[in-house]
Amino acid sequence: MTERRKQYPFNEFEPKWQRHWDEHRTFAIPNPGDPGFDASRPKFYVLDMFPYPSGEGLHVGHAEGYTATDILARYKRMRGFNVLHPMGWDAFGLPAEQFAIKTGQHPSLATVQNLKRFKAQLQKIGLSYDWGREINTTDPGYYRWTQWIFLQLYDSWFDPEQKKARPIAELNDLRARSHPDDTADERRAFLDQHRLAYVTEAPVNWCPELGTVLANEEVVDGRSEVGGFPVVRRPMRQWMLRITAYADRLVEELDTLAWPESIKTLQRNWIGRSQGAEVRFPVQGSLAEVPVFTTRPDTLFGATYLVLAPEHPLVANVTTDAQRAAVERYLTEVATKSDLERTDLARTKTGVFTGAHAINPVNRQPVPIWIADYVLVSYGTGAIMAVPAHDERDFEFARKFGLEIREVVAAPKPVEGCFTGEGTAINSAFLNGLSTEEAKRRIITFLEEQGSGRSAISYKLRDWLFSRQRYWGEPFPIVWRNGHHEALPETDLPVVPPPLEDYRPTGTIEPPLAKAGDWIRLSDGTTRELNTMPQWAGSCWYYLRYLSPGDSQRFVDAAAERYWMGGEGGSSSGVDLYVGGTEHAVLHLLYARFWHKVLYDLGHVSTREPFRQLVNQGMILGFDNHKMSKSRGNVVNPDDVIADYGADSLRLYEMFLGPLEATKPWSTSGVEGVYRFLARVWRLAMEETQEGQWQLSAAVARRELSSGERKVIHATIKKVTEDLEALAFNTAIAQLMICVNEFTGAPVKPVEALRTLLVLLNPLAPHLSEELWARLAHAFPTDFTGLASAQPWPRYNPEYLTEDEVEVVLQINGKLRDKVLVRRGLSREALESQALAMPKVQAYTAGKTVRKVVVVPDKLVNVVVG
């Protein structure tokens, strides 16, 4: 935008008020026990998803969510809450490191620079954070506690009976009693198998381009979520977190959360809980058994072959000599396929016969054992019983390889092709005639009695691959001695990464920390773990660190945690409002819930869930209705908007754009609209002199409000209050516009109206509100005291909203035909007869029969004629 006259001097007073808030620490909030803490006030913890301070700078999408929470924070303060509204930096991880590699700057330097820029950008929006609580995940005083929490995981096991984490020492005691003769090695191996943090050699997602492994959640369509590079599966020795132990609780406790249903559904689907049965098929002529998982045990009589995943451990065992060459050829073929190819070619099934047979435990019939890559080693038992008559995939496979298809479920009504629904069991001996549901129960009982199966639950969720081959992350507080891992004592925390000159990926699976010669070896002969933690580690618990950011004794102060997380009594617990994008649905939001539950089990926090209410802000698209991107040239920079229209306009526009949750396109002329509105507010109180100076308008005076004006004022209080509570900012702003329009034409602007308006406007456009408040205070010191932001929130009087006369809608057969003004509270009977007497109604009813009259007092009369 070319330089032009500002409609009001936002460029002068916005920075002024930002400095004022900063210097006076206006939005600092004390903890319980601190000076100035007011225990009589209820608490409200409103949280933003903290940003990665990337080199790109702040985006209008950030500004949207941050503005929404800021409005709530300011509003709740005015409602008398102790409001916790903090901000910090998620500065470890791939984006920061990649930026550093690109610019040749050390990541710690780049991070400091980037976060300074981010902070300056946030402050220019006028966000009311308590900057005294700022945190940074790359600060040793912070990640010391990330490492400490890792040690809690490492030193815990999941007790399936109590369904909770317990200290590993308790498992050690239990084991000592049940197996007193364990050797030290046996005992250690047993404990290591049960830790919530453990090491395993398993096929992992390796991204050669990034030089690191990735979690399942970070791989999208066979490519890395960051950068979009190809990902291959390869076995590597890695740290895992036992999130699968919490699968049930992570699903069940979703029900207690005020989260969007869509996000809950995403998490449920991701966890993918399936109820079914595990059935063991003995291998013919062998002692081996093949356990399979199925959700349809009722179709067991229709199982005509088994399929093992190519990576299944029994493959080598069961393969006959005659088939060995063919099987090995197939395995090589599969192994060289990338994940991408494997999914791309998903529709044509491939496989090979092992030559072996298994015995179907219900009818003792032998069934061939095949190998096919449509069976995944990572799900269930890595093997399936194929029921081609009632499963699309098995059907396709059986058709291709000429395997038997045996129908065992009769469809309720005829269907074409393979029937996969529920029906009645047939050709299934003792199951015949039973419904699918009954048959499932019956067969499971049978299997349990026979000792060849049991009811089982399977999850799609995998354990969380927790190590990365990166420099810019938290080092593990772990050392290795004689091939065993050991925890470092808490007194050794934080484990600070070595100051490496060359921190780039090694190009091999070796982590960059392998280059840190002296750092690796400790004096006691142990060597350090060289992997680092993933990006998500720091963000798994940052909302707790805000509660006592400087605490050097504990990861969170216990009293502060009880107060702000509200675990003791009260209907609300945890973070009261958490706003952020949907992109973290199965990443951060799942990981953080997992960590929180572990901390809860171990008695470190007082709530089962971290985030009580979650709201997803929708994406802001470019003016062309496409995702903002540099290549499209449709990116809007919030700094530019602030320079041209001011921070209040940016805030107001982002909120006026549409519902917070909706995806909506940016429009520059829309910004001008709210800018004009703010300028109209300004001119309600201010006028320009001949010299172009702004001064308090002579039209501002104390005067009585007309009843119409009073009604608008009180309707505005009501609407704005209700809308802010519901995060319906767009309609709150619309009502404020109506209110301002009411007074724009008034020759005398009443002080009372201005006062209320500025208070209502304060959370949304705090700079303008504060500035006008201060200026009006000069002329009307008794009406405008203190800061606008410190005013109590106004209440509306319902009496002012109702009038003596109401307009009633008259309908004939549901169609609007006339309106009539009547006394409010007029009885049904009186209203009906008055309506029927109206000339228009008479005209429509003349010569017809009135069949029915629907009367809604004070609202509507509908005459049904026939």
Place this chain on the structure above:
RNA sequence: GCCGAUGUGGCGGAAUGGCAGACGCAACGGACUUAAAAUCCGUUGGGGCGAAAGCCCCGUGCGGGUUCGAGUCCCGCCAUCGGUACCA
């Protein structure tokens, strides 16, 4: 394929089952101005009748249904966006 969300003027959007289109943008007309910008006032879903006041018809993706009354509730489609993808 499956799961979820969304379909309302030229555009962003608003409407506890009860006046569809609040508010804003854009557009048009007027006032102010030498002129423009800015500002202020007004008009603005589509169609028809009327000189005018006014009146009538159509209209919330499509097709059905429930109801005195449906943008809103139910059933069946279509389209767009997001997630997921051989999960047995």
